[in-house]
Amino acid sequence: MFSPAGGLRPRESFRSERGMMSDENAIELRGVRKAWGDVVAVQAFDVGIRKGEFFSLLGPSGCGKTTTLRMIAGLEEPTEGQILLEGRDVSRVPPYRRNVHTVFQDYALFPHMSVRKNIWFPLKMSGVSLADARQRIDRVLRLVNMEGLERRLPQQLSGGQRQRIALARSLVDEPAALLLDEPLGALDFKLRGAMQKVLKDIQRNVGITFIYVTHDQTEALTMSDRIAVMKSGRVHQVGTPDEIYNRPATAFVASFIGEMNFLHGRTLGAEAGMPQAEVGGQRLRAARSTVTGTPGAGDDVLVCIRTERVQVNSYRATEHEMAGTVRRIVYRGTDYELTCDLEGQEVRAVVSAVDWDPALKVGVSARLGFNGADITFFPREEEKEVVQYATDAV
Amino acid sequence: MGERYSPPRSLLRGIPITIWMLCLVAVPLGYTFLISFFQVEGMQIAAKLTLKNYGLFFTDPMYSRILLKSMLLALAIASLSILAGYPLAYMLSFRVRRGKQALFMLSIIPLWVSYLVRIIAWRTILGNKGVINSALTALGFIKEPLEFLLYNRFAVAVTLTYICIPFVFIPVYTALEKIPRNIMEAASDLGAGELRTLLNVVLPLSLPGLITGFIFAFIIALGDYIIPQQLGGTQGIMFGNLIWSQFGFAFNWPFGAALSFILLAISVTILGLTSRFGSTEGGFLNE
Numbered sequence: 001m002f003s004p005a006g007g008l009r010p011r012e013s014f015r016s017e018r019g020m021m022s023d024e025n026a027i028e029l030r031g032v033r034k035a036w037g038d039v040v041a042v043q044a045f046d047v048g049i050r051k052g053e054f055f056s057l058l059g060p061s062g063c064g065k066t067t068t069l070r071m072i073a074g075l076e077e078p079t080e081g082q083i084l085l086e087g088r089d090v091s092r093v094p095p096y097r098r099n100v101h102t103v104f105q106d107y108a109l110f111p112h113m114s115v116r117k118n119i120w121f122p123l124k125m126s127g128v129s130l131a132d133a134r135q136r137i138d139r140v141l142r143l144v145n146m147e148g149l150e151r152r153l154p155q156q157l158s159g160g161q162r163q164r165i166a167l168a169r170s171l172v173d174e175p176a177a178l179l180l181d182e183p184l185g186a187l188d189f190k191l192r193g194a195m196q197k198v199l200k201d202i203q204r205n206v207g208i209t210f211i212y213v214t215h216d217q218t219e220a221l222t223m224s225d226r227i228a229v230m231k232s233g234r235v236h237q238v239g240t241p242d243e244i245y246n247r248p249a250t251a252f253v254a255s256f257i258g259e260m261n262f263l264h265g266r267t268l269g270a271e272a273g274m275p276q277a278e279v280g281g282q283r284l285r286a287a288r289s290t291v292t293g294t295p296g297a298g299d300d301v302l303v304c305i306r307t308e309r310v311q312v313n314s315y316r317a318t319e320h321e322m323a324g325t326v327r328r329i330v331y332r333g334t335d336y337e338l339t340c341d342l343e344g345q346e347v348r349a350v351v352s353a354v355d356w357d358p359a360l361k362v363g364v365s366a367r368l369g370f371n372g373a374d375i376t377f378f379p380r381e382e383e384k385e386v387v388q389y390a391t392d393a394v
Numbered sequence: 395m396g397e398r399y400s401p402p403r404s405l406l407r408g409i410p411i412t413i414w415m416l417c418l419v420a421v422p423l424g425y426t427f428l429i430s431f432f433q434v435e436g437m438q439i440a441a442k443l444t445l446k447n448y449g450l451f452f453t454d455p456m457y458s459r460i461l462l463k464s465m466l467l468a469l470a471i472a473s474l475s476i477l478a479g480y481p482l483a484y485m486l487s488f489r490v491r492r493g494k495q496a497l498f499m500l501s502i503i504p505l506w507v508s509y510l511v512r513i514i515a516w517r518t519i520l521g522n523k524g525v526i527n528s529a530l531t532a533l534g535f536i537k538e539p540l541e542f543l544l545y546n547r548f549a550v551a552v553t554l555t556y557i558c559i560p561f562v563f564i565p566v567y568t569a570l571e572k573i574p575r576n577i578m579e580a581a582s583d584l585g586a587g588e589l590r591t592l593l594n595v596v597l598p599l600s601l602p603g604l605i606t607g608f609i610f611a612f613i614i615a616l617g618d619y620i621i622p623q624q625l626g627g628t629q630g631i632m633f634g635n636l637i638w639s640q641f642g643f644a645f646n647w648p649f650g651a652a653l654s655f656i657l658l659a660i661s662v663t664i665l666g667l668t669s670r671f672g673s674t675e676g677g678f679l680n681e
Binding site for chain 2: 112
């Protein structure tokens with residue numbers, strides 16, 4: 001039920017429910033900028049994060065996502081702009097007077113306190129009575145499934161257990177939002193997957209706004225209601241996982257999430273509202289283009305298509321067909337990754353094992369098919385922002 | 395790999411430190427312990443075993459009274475050193491951003507200056523014509539110099555506290571530096587202001603360093619005899635002076651050695667009782 005694919009539908013319904021509850025923003029950033037001297041960490045960040053939303057800040061290291069999170073927590077002060085928490089400007093309010101909690105990457109549990117005392121800490125600070133505190137601690141321990149370990153010290157727990165305690169400690173006094181700084185970064189691969197489900201499950205149960213920092217695109221896509229993709233302190237796009245994946249705003253977003261082919265082409269104007277470009281002697285139509293200026297001016301453009309959208313020797317009819325020479329074939333179990341040479345440009349295609357044509361061998365000619373609906377044009381100057389990934393980074 | 399760590403090799407490596415410990419610690423201590431059972435005949439130490447030296451300590455109440463007085467004074471000095479050294483270390487560790495290293499060196503620079511020079515310096519500060527009295531007289535607050543500043547227990551306490559501060563500062567600072575900064579951030583994030591973070595998080599986590607500093611100060615103060623001699627007058631006499639006088643004036647080495655061992659036994663007992671709470675590395679409790 002909480003698998004990445006199956007999670008989509010309940011999340012949709014959850015969102016509409018919440019929409020009825022309130023349309024007020026839990027957190028709002030207005031023109032937030034952070035700089036240390038000449039070094040700009042974050043600039044021009046404007047976003048409203050809705051109540052109960054699972055919002056991710058996604059980007060490569062050094063993109064400013066953690067700095068943004070720390071500004072929301074109050075651990076850094078913005079150089080410019082405002083941070084609103086439930087409608088109140090908290091830009092200059094110290095962290096201990098903000099109703100948000102952070103789950104730190106390495107958990108930051110108090111090493112001299114037992115699990116129970118760690119969780120008690122925020123309640124003690126806000127003067128909750130002992131009897132009430134006991135009830136709340138028990139409830140939150142049940143929520144994170146960690147009953148029976150209350151007397152242990154943090155160093156007697158495993159990574160995943162510490163993670164849950166850190167989560168419990170931050171949830172116990174029901175903050176307006178929970179800020180998570182790469183919380184699964186220190187866990188091994190299998191545990192990561194399990195904890196993703198636990199986190200998403202808990203978030204859905206408590207209905208608290210989560211702001212989640214990650215550099216892992218899969219994590220962001222599977223868990224988030226919305227994602228802000230950042231690079232070098234700049235927000236490239238804010239949108240739902242579907243929007244981010246299928247309608248990337250910039251070539252960087254297109255390259256950072258999923259696997260994308262970037263081909264060089266020249267604009268040829270538009271036909272029936274669809275911009276066109278020439279690649280390797282072929283006229284390609286694109287569903288979307290972010291290229292500004294006069295169409296048909298012969299501008300250099302980046303022609304983008306997802307690797308899984310390239311058809312190879314397929315029975316399915318496609319709008320465009322081109323011939324390429326197979327250069328490399330990598331078998332990956334559920335699918336094959338094929339690299340072809342197309343008029344001097346490299347095209348990668350991921351073909352599911354079901355659709356695979358066994359005649360494909362290195363050196364033979366392959367029929368590559370594309371549909372205009374899957375093609376996007378970006379200005380050629382965005383090419384320098386494109387991140388290249390190793391083929392196994394899905 | 396197996397050959398490298400074979401027993402003969404590791405034994406060989408232990409030889410230098412063993413010789414060092416034997417020459418500088420075990421032999422002198424053993425010898426002192428031995429002569430504490432000897433006796434003086436005329437001006438000669440006679441190698442005749444006796445318990446008379448220890449007996450004297452327990453029968454003459456003067457000795458135990460001065461020992462008790464010295465311990466109380468050392469306790470006060472150690473407490474004052476903590477009160478002065480802890481905030482210093484706290485400020486340097488958490489508040490200072492630039493020039494931390496330089497300020498750290500400045501804080502421990504007194505250790506580079508000769509012990510005697512620093513004692514004489516305090517005499518010129520506290521003396522009848524010293525800095526404090528001259529300044530107060532010049533400002534017209536007093537006509538006669540303040541007598542209580544020098545040649546009493548007050549002067550001993552002030553000067554010994556000053557001597558002990560770096561010995562408290564270093565372990566406390568080390569302990570504070572070892573506290574991960576995100577733990578303090580977590581405390582702040584979870585609703586604790588600076589004072590509550592100090593009491594609930596910083597203080598417990600730096601407790602080992604604090605205890606170590608306290609023991610250092612206490613033992614240094616308890617064993618000192620130069621400061622009481624130079625600044626303490628008749629009132630400020632401490633147990634260290636008694637030992638010193640046995641070796642110096644009285645030429646009763648066996649009795650001096652016995653008193654030394656009584657002091658050593660007390661210090662070792664305190665160290666033993668507290669060392670499991672303290673740490674020279676400033677680690678966490680239970681670690």
